[in-house]
Amino acid sequence: MNKVNLQSDECVIRKSSKVRHSGFMVSYKNELILTNLNIIYVKKGMFGRTKDVQTFPINQIKMYEGKPQVMLGKQKNGSPSLEIYFFNGQEIFGFKRKTEVVKWIRCINQVLCKEADSAATGQFAIPGTELIAETIKDTITSFKSILWNREKVSANCTACGAVITGYKGENIKCNYCDTFQKIQ
């Protein structure tokens, strides 16, 4: 495919030129287009002709706590980049200006948050989203419980009676008499 063909319900939200995809020695001559459905990378050849078109569906962007995993990064040469985490990998687009990346992040956020809202009201179904949200929630819950188990407690040193503090079950040394003991 070497032409940008938008679907009938696909609208352009943002378009930037002077973009490059990850890779060395690639000049900033390509285009990046955000629609309500896709991120489209348009490779330009000689005389600005379209050489290649790559499409990245935005419903494949990972979400965390309702926010798409899209962030401002830095390329090896120090220029800003737009980092997008898709279910099947990360894509990095190099930009010349940081402000442009920030605008892209804001737009992607707006589009995806709107979609998530409509998904909640049942207008759109995003396959797999619910399952992923559940998995993340479980992970957070178990992570929290690990933290909670490490409850900070204070007790009296078994040797000298001084107050000692530490995490429950931890082997600690009394500051006064240097006795090692398990704090409960």
Ligand SMILES: [Zn+2]
């Ligand atoms: Zn002691």
